[in-house]
Amino acid sequence: MSDVQLMNIFEELNRLSFSRQQLTDKRNILALLIQFKKNNGQNEQQYPSEAEELKEIDEQLKVLTEKKIELENLQERLGGSHLIDTTVSTTESPPSYPAPRVILEIGELPRHSAPTQCPFCRQYVTTEVTTKAGSAAYIVCFISILFCCIAGCCLLPFCLDRCKDVIHKCPKCRSHIQTCKKL
Numbered sequence: 324m325s326d327v328q329l330m331n332i333f334e335e336l337n338r339l340s341f342s343r344q345q346l347t348d349k350r351n352i353l354a355l356l357i358q359f360k361k362n363n364g365q366n367e368q369q370y371p372s373e374a375e376e377l378k379e380i381d382e383q384l385k386v387l388t389e390k391k392i393e394l395e396n397l398q399e400r401l402g403g404s405h406l407i408d409t410t411v412s413t414t415e416s417p418p419s420y421p422a423p424r425v426i427l428e429i430g431e432l433p434r435h436s437a438p439t440q441c442p443f444c445r446q447y448v449t450t451e452v453t454t455k456a457g458s459a460a461y462i463v464c465f466i467s468i469l470f471c472c473i474a475g476c477c478l479l480p481f482c483l484d485r486c487k488d489v490i491h492k493c494p495k496c497r498s499h500i501q502t503c504k505k506l
């Protein structure tokens with residue numbers, strides 16, 4: 324009998340912490356909004372609905388917290404441990420930045436290392452990049468010679484990465500995945 328009661332309390336506690344988490348999130352957003360309006364020189368009379376809502380949420384949070392403490396006390400009396408009280412607040416929120424996109428079309432690889440699927444070992448890897456003087460570097464060199472090269476500036480394209488080809492390699496199987504040609 325007490326097992327069933329404990330289970331019910333446990334479920335109720337989980338529901339409670341979930342609602343509390345939702346309310347807290349909502350409260351944080353509201354507080355941010357109000358702070359933003361304050362920073363823009365508005366006073367409290369200009370956003371009565373937000374201020375009112377914030378008060379309401381605080382009130383609801385207080386009620387939920389009281390209920391939670393009450394349930395926890397009951398749980399303790401029935402012999403349940405606090406260990407099974409898994410609060411939702413421990414769950415991590417997803418990161419605010421987008422996850423890096425895995426480029427499955429190797430022809431679309433950018434001129435820097437990027438996540439992709441190696442076509443040789445079929446593993447998901449972040450490519451290793453190296454640069455190599457390609458036809459673009461030779462053409463730029465040739466043009467600078469035509470326009471009278473001063474102090475070896477025709478060799479500059481061989482030092483500038485943006486004039487060179489970029490080679491993507493698989494860090495796992497060392498295969499050559501793709502060359503991004505400048506020209």
Ligand SMILES: [Zn+2]
Nearest residue numbers: 441444493496
């Ligand atoms: Zn590979």
